[in-house]
Amino acid sequence: MKHQHILEELRGKGVRLTPQRLLILNTVAQGEGHLGVDEVFRQAKESYPYMDIATVYRTLHLFKKMGVVTEVAIGDRLHFEITDPDGRHHHMVCRECGGAYNLAPDYLVEFRETLMREFAFEPDLDNFTVTGICSVCQSKDKAKV
Amino acid sequence: MKHQHILEELRGKGVRLTPQRLLILNTVAQGEGHLGVDEVFRQAKESYPYMDIATVYRTLHLFKKMGVVTEVAIGDRLHFEITDPDGRHHHMVCRECGGAYNLAPDYLVEFRETLMREFAFEPDLDNFTVTGICSVCQSKDKAKV
DNA sequence: TAAGCTCTTGCAAACGTTTGCGATTACTAA
DNA sequence: TTAGTAATCGCAAACGTTTGCAAGAGCTTA
Numbered sequence: 001m002k003h004q005h006i007l008e009e010l011r012g013k014g015v016r017l018t019p020q021r022l023l024i025l026n027t028v029a030q031g032e033g034h035l036g037v038d039e040v041f042r043q044a045k046e047s048y049p050y051m052d053i054a055t056v057y058r059t060l061h062l063f064k065k066m067g068v069v070t071e072v073a074i075g076d077r078l079h080f081e082i083t084d085p086d087g088r089h090h091h092m093v094c095r096e097c098g099g100a101y102n103l104a105p106d107y108l109v110e111f112r113e114t115l116m117r118e119f120a121f122e123p124d125l126d127n128f129t130v131t132g133i134c135s136v137c138q139s140k141d142k143a144k145v
Numbered sequence: 146m147k148h149q150h151i152l153e154e155l156r157g158k159g160v161r162l163t164p165q166r167l168l169i170l171n172t173v174a175q176g177e178g179h180l181g182v183d184e185v186f187r188q189a190k191e192s193y194p195y196m197d198i199a200t201v202y203r204t205l206h207l208f209k210k211m212g213v214v215t216e217v218a219i220g221d222r223l224h225f226e227i228t229d230p231d232g233r234h235h236h237m238v239c240r241e242c243g244g245a246y247n248l249a250p251d252y253l254v255e256f257r258e259t260l261m262r263e264f265a266f267e268p269d270l271d272n273f274t275v276t277g278i279c280s281v282c283q284s285k286d287k288a289k290v
Numbered sequence: 291t292a293a294g295c296t297c298t299t300g301c302a303a304a305c306g307t308t309t310g311c312g313a314t315t316a317c318t319a320a
Numbered sequence: 321t322t323a324g325t326a327a328t329c330g331c332a333a334a335c336g337t338t339t340g341c342a343a344g345a346g347c348t349t350a
Contacts, residue, residue, distance in 0.1 A: 014347095018346070
């Protein structure tokens with residue numbers, strides 16, 4: 001069981017650490033990359049058969065609100081990952097293959113400054129996703145034509 | 146009935162123009178700004194009581210695929226508007242008040258070029274939405290503290 | 291350690307959205 | 321104008337997600 005610091009943090013915020021929550025946290029942590037809700041549910045259920053899908057949803061939303069996990073929209077489906085501890089990152093999601101790529105925060109600094117200066121609009125760039133077509137799929141598409 | 150050019154365009158693409166579709170198109174067009182699915186449904190039902198919610202969903206998705214309407218995510222809810230004919234625009238959505246502001250394409254040109262150059266990632270910036278806090282709500286928040 | 295308070299869980303029902311299907315309708319061609 | 325064909329509609333059921341509620345469990349205090 002890693003993520004001891006996350007547990008301390010949650011306890012400090014008055015979040016009760018139930019077996020279900022620990023299990024879901026572990027599942028998300030072990031699921032390298034990004035897991036969908038149903039995948040988290042299925043895996044957690046293997047360890048604890050009474051696990052309820054409603055608990056999974058409630059727990060993931062709680063973790064998201066607490067900043068412990070990050071939600072990434074991949075083609076209409078929500079995926080979850082443990083929040084990047086050393087500096088947040090963003091995502092580029094390919095609409096063709098569904099692949100998710102990380103994007104360092106630097107690339108958004110200027111965009112953010114522009115919106116602030118021009119519109120006094122403070123964008124949420126902590127959890128930012130841009131969809132598009134990745135380089136691999138671009139090559140494939142060209143090959144088809 | 147405006148939007149004659151849209152009808153021609155749809156017919157040209159082999160889309161059947163049923164009364165239900167015309168009605169939904171008019172509803173979206175008249176609903177200044179952005180209408181939710183339920184609002185489109187309710188308004189369309191006033192003119193044609195047999196209107197089915199499934200038809201509204203199917204039609205809006207069809208129109209979206211045809212490029213006739215644009216989908217905007219406003220705080221977990223999808224809204225629809227007639228696609229901007231003279232140059233597309235983007236949206237800034239306030240997560241506090243739910244307000245949607247237009248954003249001219251210019252502000253994204255540089256961001257797009259960066260992603261292309263650095264990652265060969267072609268972003269979908271035709272229908273781009275960034276959430277955040279608008280200037281009005283920022284002032285309110287300050288006042289509360 | 292045990293009691294008590296509050297939060298969380300599991301269940302079931304509700305909600306919003308999507309899908310399958312038979313009946314109906316828009317469009318095409320004669 | 322009419323008949324034929326394929327797409328669309330309305331209905332109902334299915335699906336994924338959220339919510340209400342009573343039973344159960346975590347944390348605090350003494």
